[in-house]
Amino acid sequence: MREQQNNFRVEKFHSFRGLVAPVDRANIDTDAIIPKQFLKSIKRSGFGQNLFDEWRYLDHGEPGMDASERILNPDFILNQARYRGAQILLTRSNFGCGSSREHAPWALQDYGFRVVIAPSFADIFFSNCFKIGLLPIVLGTSSIDRIFDEVDSAEGYSLTVNLEGQTVTTPGGEVCIFDIDSFRKNCLLNGLDEIGITLQHTDKIIAFEQKRRMEQPWLFK
Amino acid sequence: MMQTLYDKLWQGHTVYEESDKPDGMALIYVDRHLVHEVTSPQAFEGLRLSGRKPWRLDAILAVADHNVPTTERSHGIADPVSRLQVDTLDQNCEDLGITEFKMTDSRQGIVHVVGPEQGATLPGMTVVCGDSHTSTHGAFACLAFGIGTSEVEHALATQCLLLKKARAMQILVEGSLGTGVTAKDIALAIIGKIGTAGGNGYAIEFSGNAIRELSMEARMTLCNMAIEGGARAGMIAVDDTTIDYIQGRPFAPRGDLWERATAYWRTLKSDEGASFDRVVTLDASQIKPQVTWGTSPEMVTTIDGRVPDPTEVDDAVKRHDMENALKYMGLTANMPINEIYLDKIFIGSCTNSRIEDLRAAAEVVKGRHIAANIKLAMVVPGSGLVKRQAEEEGLDRAFKDAGFEWREPGCSMCLAMNDDRLSAGERCASTSNRNFEGRQGPGGRTHLVSPAMAAAAAVAGHFVDVREIY
Numbered sequence: 001m002r003e004q005q006n007n008f009r010v011e012k013f014h015s016f017r018g019l020v021a022p023v024d025r026a027n028i029d030t031d032a033i034i035p036k037q038f039l040k041s042i043k044r045s046g047f048g049q050n051l052f053d054e055w056r057y058l059d060h061g062e063p064g065m066d067a068s069e070r071i072l073n074p075d076f077i078l079n080q081a082r083y084r085g086a087q088i089l090l091t092r093s094n095f096g097c098g099s100s101r102e103h104a105p106w107a108l109q110d111y112g113f114r115v116v117i118a119p120s121f122a123d124i125f126f127s128n129c130f131k132i133g134l135l136p137i138v139l140g141t142s143s144i145d146r147i148f149d150e151v152d153s154a155e156g157y158s159l160t161v162n163l164e165g166q167t168v169t170t171p172g173g174e175v176c177i178f179d180i181d182s183f184r185k186n187c188l189l190n191g192l193d194e195i196g197i198t199l200q201h202t203d204k205i206i207a208f209e210q211k212r213r214m215e216q217p218w219l220f221k
Numbered sequence: 222m223m224q225t226l227y228d229k230l231w232q233g234h235t236v237y238e239e240s241d242k243p244d245g246m247a248l249i250y251v252d253r254h255l256v257h258e259v260t261s262p263q264a265f266e267g268l269r270l271s272g273r274k275p276w277r278l279d280a281i282l283a284v285a286d287h288n289v290p291t292t293e294r295s296h297g298i299a300d301p302v303s304r305l306q307v308d309t310l311d312q313n314c315e316d317l318g319i320t321e322f323k324m325t326d327s328r329q330g331i332v333h334v335v336g337p338e339q340g341a342t343l344p345g346m347t348v349v350c351g352d353s354h355t356s357t358h359g360a361f362a363c364l365a366f367g368i369g370t371s372e373v374e375h376a377l378a379t380q381c382l383l384l385k386k387a388r389a390m391q392i393l394v395e396g397s398l399g400t401g402v403t404a405k406d407i408a409l410a411i412i413g414k415i416g417t418a419g420g421n422g423y424a425i426e427f428s429g430n431a432i433r434e435l436s437m438e439a440r441m442t443l444c445n446m447a448i449e450g451g452a453r454a455g456m457i458a459v460d461d462t463t464i465d466y467i468q469g470r471p472f473a474p475r476g477d478l479w480e481r482a483t484a485y486w487r488t489l490k491s492d493e494g495a496s497f498d499r500v501v502t503l504d505a506s507q508i509k510p511q512v513t514w515g516t517s518p519e520m521v522t523t524i525d526g527r528v529p530d531p532t533e534v535d536d537a538v539k540r541h542d543m544e545n546a547l548k549y550m551g552l553t554a555n556m557p558i559n560e561i562y563l564d565k566i567f568i569g570s571c572t573n574s575r576i577e578d579l580r581a582a583a584e585v586v587k588g589r590h591i592a593a594n595i596k597l598a599m600v601v602p603g604s605g606l607v608k609r610q611a612e613e614e615g616l617d618r619a620f621k622d623a624g625f626e627w628r629e630p631g632c633s634m635c636l637a638m639n640d641d642r643l644s645a646g647e648r649c650a651s652t653s654n655r656n657f658e659g660r661q662g663p664g665g666r667t668h669l670v671s672p673a674m675a676a677a678a679a680v681a682g683h684f685v686d687v688r689e690i691y
Contacts, residue, residue: 024541026538027418029655032659035663039259039287040302042263099367123421123451124369205381221279
């Protein structure tokens, strides 16, 4: 688990080769990714131990419990020894649907995931991932199906993710290309602070606001 | 060029565009920033650590809603973890000078009920909040959408957000709703049709005769559920209903400004002939009361329907999901919906806790009593002001006489962050918005319905067609 401080900064995203863990389910919602009782925390770190809490443990989890003393669900795939240390989550369509809680990407990242691959993502979750340096990759359903089959049949199955080239490469050498907005890509590659970027346009924001104050004064006190 | 309402709102708030490509990122100005206790503490902390201040205090309105108890509040919050989160919001607002309705304030309530009720949500605004149900405010022709905590910090620090423009979807609902059929049923029928991912990448505009006939409360219910159909934003054009609702509310403009504002607001509709990327149509007269049977809002059918049979589904992923859902919900394929018995009833949430929702439920329970098998039936008004109005109308008496508990306002058992929750295996008819696994408590089983349908189920002990009760 990575220790993060509240003064969070996005780290530069480097290409890497990482172990893949498959969670074969569509429409995984943010309540499943990180149940609500853990949202009471006022910190942004430490959510990894409660990632997929209700599937991962057999006992009911509450904030402050010692994860090492809880009862793991042996049937949940992430609890299998072969997926320990996974950095890439492979899953199905509409991943991250439901609430806007950024705790969901925080939990995935804190657990050790750096990339989530799915045929599609929910909009808010997708956007939230980029803000913290977790890369959501959309691949076609046929590629996803094939990778699911390959992961299942080969222990230690890893993928190479190259953000600069926008590619995911399988151990067999198959190269899947993914799309990413150039602004988001640049932010991830360079670990840029979006607030800092926006504040470079302070004069434009002020000018916009002044015009708005003239045209729609009822919006201002 | 003909513009959709979404085009107008987007263009009207664009400070600058990152690139000249139509699908590039743009900096969008935020008019109203609603804040609650769950998704804001890390944003305020981030702001403090980087030495930044909120850009515009008068744009922000804060209220604690997720963690607050719905029982007697004079002793504060018992759970220390919940208490710390609410105290942290109070402290942040006090330190920075942000307007906040505290837990004991009569105006306190669910952020998406409070904003419109105060007139803090006005047509043509961009409204953001660290909560996915911010889409609710689109009922006022706002561009309103949920954001994550990093974006909460971004909006606090810059009054803007970096966004990618969505595609535009029109959902056209013509005809008129039958008696006992509500906006909640329209919302669930739409989600049943397009799926929970159907609106991904889209901003939805709801239009058509059936939408124009809806009250503002009902429009809020519909836009609230846009996110359950995958769309970050849902919206409805301005008409007399919108303007009548806003007039006289505390944050609304008055006098000359009111005249100027309403003249502008009336332009907030899609131009005749504007084109949408996708159009979905429904006939309101064909919509029946809806009941969800599974663990996703798209797993929905009508009150006269049956639990579907996974063996009849070809798609393997979908079949697998249905099997999982039936197992979790403790239901068998082909079982009639009206033979599903309930343990608890929840009337509340940002979807259905406004005065009109409470009136509809009270009308059903008045002079009746909840069934013997119902362990708990509760009404949680959306705000202190909704509660007060309901009491003035005697709705609280109708509920209490029928065996319901009458609670203090908050999110309550919609997501069970406070003490209101289902125990494992308990089955609930709920007017909330999500039937996800564990949403209302670990192992709890949620069926989403309208307030009238929840009330009817409370009386019968199982789902019944509310149209047969009136």
